[in-house]
Amino acid sequence: MSTMDTSRQVIQGIGVSPGRAVGPVLRMPDPVPEPAADSRLGDESADDAVARIAAASEAVRGRLEQAAAGATGTSKEVLETTAMMAADPSLVSTAQGLVRSGGLSPARAVWQAAGQVIDQLASIGGYMAERTRDVADVRDRVVADLTGRPAPGVPDPGHPFVLVARDLAPADTATLDPDQVVAIVTSEGGPTSHTAILARALGIPAVVGAASAVDLAADARVLVDGAKGEVTVDPSDDEVARAQALAAQVRTFDGHGRTSDGHAVPLLANIGKPDGAQAAADAGAEGVGLFRTEFCFLDRTQAPSIEEQVSQYRQVLAAFPGKKVVVRTLDAGADKPLPFLTNTEEPNPALGVRGLRTSWRNPQVLEDQLDAIAQAAAAESADTWVMAPMVATVEETADFVDRCTAHGLRTAGVMVEVPSAALVSGPILARAAFASIGTNDLTQYAMASDRMLGDLAALSTSWQPAVLHLVAATCRGGEQNGKPVGVCGEAAADPALAVVLVGLGVATLSMSPRALADVAAVLQTVTREECTRLAGVALAAETADGARAAVRAELPVLEELGL
Incomplete structure (x- = not known):
C-alpha cells in the first residue's frame, strides 16, 4: 500500500531495487484500446483476415526474438518466453476460428481469443495467473500490428527519465536501457514481481506498489529511493546532489564475502542459462548457488537428450573451475508446464505436481537429468552440488539423495x-x-x-516475521546436523536482510550478480556477533515493516552507500 506525504510530496511504496536516481517523469503510453465488440470483417475476406493474423503474430514473434538476441541473462529469458507465446498456435488458431465462424475483424478476434486464455489462467490462480500479463502483452502487440498502431513498450524520448507505469510487462522490463531509464515506479506489483526481479538484475532503482504514483504529473522532477521505497517530488538541490554523488560511486566485489571480523560468507550467483555464467564469474561470484535447468526443457514436446543436457551444463561448470556450482533439478509445473511431464489441467498448479513431484509419475526424466549432471561434473573441475525443488517431506529427501548417490553425485541437497x-x-x-x-x-x-x-505486496516480503522464523528453524536443523544452509531467493540480494540472514545462521547467499558488490560492502561493516544481534531484533518484531525499520536503523552504512 502506498501513501503520499502532501507536505513534502513524498510517495511511499515498496523499495525493491536499491539506489537513488533523479529524473523527469515519463509515463508508459496508453494501452492499446480494445477493439469494438461489434467490429466485423467488412470488405476483407475471411481468408485475407486469417492470413493477416498469422502474419501479425509472426511479425511480433520476430521482433521479440530480435530483441532477445541482443539481450542477456534474465532479460533474454523473458523475451524468448514472450516470443514463444506470440507464436502460440492455439492462440492464433482460436482467433482465426473466430474470424471464420463469427465474422469478427482480425483485431477483435485476437482480443477475444486472448481473453479466453486470460480467463482460463486467472481462474486457475497461483503461478498460472502470473502468465495473464504475458498473454495480454502479446495480445496488445499483435492488435497494434493489425491496426497500424505503435507497438506498446517503453518510450524513447532521447534523454534519461524515470519510468512511471501501472505495471510493466515482462517483455517491456527486459528491454529497459539503464542509461535511459534511471529509475522505475509502478503503482502495482510486489517485491518478487517481474518488474522487481529484472530491475534488480539491471541495477535500476525501483519502487513498486506505489498507488499514488498515478498522480505524478508528466515531466515532474522526482527523486526515487529504491531502498526506502520513496519517491520525492521536486527534490531539493542538496537531495539531488547527494543522489548524484551516490550514483557516481562504483562498487566492485573482490570475490571474498565476509563480515568485518573475518567470518566467511560466500556470495554466489543465481543463473538461469549458460550464457549468464561468465558474466557472474566476471562479477566476482564465488560460485553458483542456483543454476536453474528449466531452460533445457521449456517449449519442447519431449525431454532433451542426455547428450544435449551434458553440453549445456558443462558451459556453466566450466566458468567456475574449482568452485561450487549448485545445480537445481527440473522445477516443472505451476508457471512452467511441460506437455511431456505435467498436467496443464490441474485446478491449482501452485499446489500441484511441480518440482520433484513430477518424478513420481515420470521418474525417467529425473534419472536422465541426474545422469547428465554426473557426466558434466566428471568432465569439468567445478565442485558440483545438486538439489531438488519443492521438497516437503523427509521421505522425499531420502529418496532424492539415494537417486543422486546411485549416479555418483555425493553432495545432494534440497530446496526449502x-x-x-x-x-x-x-x-x-x-x-x-x-x-x-x-x-x-x-x-x-x-x-x-x-x-x-x-494488493498483497505488503505480505509478499521476506521481512515478514513468520518467514524469518521459518528461516531460523531451517538453520537450526542445519546446525543440529552440521550441514550448511544457504539462501538463493531474492532476499539474499537485500543488503540489510542479508545481515539478518547471516545472523540467523545462513552460510551462503546467492543472488543476481549485480547485487554482489552491495551485499559484500554492507557485510564487511558488521561483525558476526552484530549480525546475530540484528537477527534477534528482526525476529522480535511483530510486523515486516517493523523488522525492516528496526534493522535498517542500526545499519548507518546503508544511508552512506545509498542502499
Missing part, C-alpha cells in the same frame, strides 16, 4: 520452499548434505499471498 520442510529441517538435513532456502516461494506459501498481486 515449503513451510513443512523448514519445520522438519532437522530430519531432512540428517539425510541431505545441505539445504538452500528459496525465499520467494517460502514467503508465498507461508503468507498465502500471490506474489504478483499488488
